[in-house]
Amino acid sequence: MDPVIRExxxxxERRDWIAVxxxxxxxxxxxxxxxxxxxxxxxxxxxxxxxxxxxxxxxxEIRDGQIYRWFE
Numbered sequence: 583m584d585p586v587i588r589e590x591x592x593x594x595e596r597r598d599w600i601a602v603x604x605x606x607x608x609x610x611x612x613x614x615x616x617x618x619x620x621x622x623x624x625x626x627x628x629x630x631x632x633x634x635x636x637x638x639x640x641x642x643e644i645r646d647g648q649i650y651r652w653f654e
Contacts (some may be wrong), residue, residue, distance in 0.1 A: 586644055594634045599627060607648040615654040 586605050593601035606623045613619050620629050635654055643651035 583638055584642065584644065586647065586649060587642060590649060591635070591638060594630055597631075599631070603627060603647055604635065605643055607650040610649060611651045613651075613653045615621055 590602060591601075596618070601652075603623060606626060608623050608647045609621070610623050610626050611619060611621055612626045612629070614629070614633070620626050635652075637654075639652045639654055640649070641653040642649060
């Protein structure tokens with residue numbers, strides 16, 4: 583597993599939103615398990631507080647050391 587993904591999942595599990603924010607790209611595209619796309623780091627953080635992922639992404643893209651795309 584990519585270290586950035588591992589770090590994100592652990593931070594989400596701890597509900598450490600500052601650590602989560604640090605690994606998310608500002609222009610993030612997050613596709614949840616229902617196919618809903620959430621764009622932007624702040625919007626994704628809000629969604630994660632309500633429904634965190636239960637497992638690693640099936641696909642992802644890292645840009646500048648941060649998660650740029652996440653597909654649950």
